[in-house]
Amino acid sequence: MGPAQGEVLLAFQSATVGYAGVAVVSSASIAIHAGEVVGLVGPNGAGKSTLLRAVTGDAELQQGRLAIAGIDSRTLAPLQRARIVGVVPQQVTAAFALPARDFVAMGRHARLARFASPGQRDLDVVDEALMLTDTARLAERPTDELSGGDLQRLALAQALAQEPQVLLLDEPVSHLDLNHRLQILDLVRDLAADRGLGILAVFHDIDLAARYSDRIAVVAEGSLSPAESPERAITAESVRAVFGVRAVVGTDPVTGSVSVTPVLREGAVAPERRGSVFVVGGSGAAAPLLRRLVLGGWDVSAGALNAGDADQILAEALGIAYVMIPPFAPMSDQAARDAAEMAVRASAVIVCAVPFGHGNVGNLAAAAQAACSGRRVLLVGDIEGRDFTGGTATTLWSEALAAGAAAVSDGVAAEAALRSSGIVEER
């Protein structure tokens, strides 16, 4: 019933869009095909909604071309446009006390002849839209008594009643609970897959965008990136560049889609520059400290970490220097030398409460060497019970203490000790 899969339904060609002569997004090019969901992500105010509003004719198309189902947007009258494009706005306004069914039936306006009353087919389309959006039970309720989430689903039903080829969604699930969020997004994906709708959706939630979009385009600072697969569009680099957030970007083990865990906000990093700190961690023992130190403005580096280790993932997301070793592999001699070099280059060293075995004792050796070179070294906790090297670790620990290292109770105390030691140096 829908258009052939793959047909271009919406095409921005070097389009500049904005309001009152002022450009919001410049020279945007993107094509939405029948049967696909394209997600738009980006910071607030970047112009995601403006792109949608250019399609509805609410924002100006200042330069370039915008073709809607092959028709130049500038020549589309509202009635004609409403037969092609359905919209679910960010904020849905209730139609006063009008019942929900009548609200949804308003979507039929563009399909009805001027003075005609709705026929059986119109009623059927409205019923189906109510059913698909799980709003049939709300049909007789006055819209001004409904919640934001109910209204959002009714607005989707209203848009479906238009029988559009193109569906524009502006944060379509922002007011929905978890269950309805998934239900509506599943519906949206089915509408694309089964009925060949071309869907352009603005998402706040990057994980949801990645999970439900076939392709994602990023809107930032007035420009639109090319639409790519979620894996290519959403990376630690793009998240940091676009949102100013250092994040762990991985694959959700359950859904298999890209998942973003924000770690820290660039803006939250303390403006003052402190000294450099080398941290010995592993298995997540250093994670909270690494984050605190980066936030505190320290120049952080880390010892050898196994790929896939919690501390390694975080170190990668934070963008700090560290020595990477293969998963579950022991430190090579090269890795031990690299770690020692980094430790001595830093002005302070913190050894977190990690167990030491033959695989990672090289990190402790690096710390001990730093202590002997006069670096300030802080040892968290006690070595007792953590030495799985048959004494090597305990010896190194004692050497460090003898060379002037201090024992602290935990990571917070370690950071406090660093601050009071007044290690501030040029980088």
Added chain:
Amino acid sequence: MALLISMAAGVAFGAVRLPMADVIAAIARALRGGGLGLADTLVVQVRLPRVLLAALVGASLAGAGALYQALFRNPLADPYILGISSGAGLGAMVAIVATAGASAMRFAAVPLAAFAGATLTMLLVVRLATHRGRLDATSLLLAGVAISYTLAAVTSFLMVVSREQMASIVYWMMGGLSAASWSYVAMVTPMFLVGVAVPLLATRELNLMLLGDERAGHLGLSVERFKLLTLASASLLTAAAVSVAGLIGFVGLMVPHMVRLVLGPDHRRLLPASLLAGAIVLVLADLAARVVIAPIEIPVGIVTAVIGGPFFIWLLVRGRA
């Protein structure tokens, strides 16, 4: 039905009470074209046109109110509060003063000038209440009130400079139907019919406006063109009412509001019902104006204001709660 009953009551009661049978007989005699007695003349030449005029004016005001409320998405909008009645009034008054002594010209000039006054005032008020492309509901009411006062000052000035007509102008301004005649009915009827035609055919579009300009556009309405057409209709209805009955307040506010409370906001029912209810309310209000302290007649605008003022306050208080 209620309209017929209230109209019948309007014809029967007054400073002189007439039995219903006499009323019917009088109308029948008039229709047959027979000679008319004194009571017959009262019925046919005075009461009947007056009641018809009250119905037309009431329907016009309620219709205009319903349209303004729909377009501005504001239940407090009505031609009187928005200052549009005052605009029509000033237009009409200019025409009255300008055509003093030439009553044939006045017949055409007054409605035209009232329509011009209503339209210009509406454009001005909307312009004043629009900030950066958005029509602000509070500003709309404030602008309406401010314009009303300004126009009232101009109107007062006109009264002072045309002393010989002051009494009739003052009476007309307070809103009254005492000058009703068949010629007034003939003048208002076409304006009324033209004014309600477009809105009655576009009730579905009026419903779309409940969603706001932008959503209405998304669903296929050519919003600007529709607004222009509807506002012109509302201005025509306002002008129709004002040019024969002066400034009658609150009917345009109260009637659509009460109807909405009972029937809901669907214009497919709301608009026709408002027209009907407006006619009934003004026929009854005019009846009250005639009989409350008979034989002295109160301008009907006073009656509607006495009911409407407190109603408006109730709306404001309720809206805040």
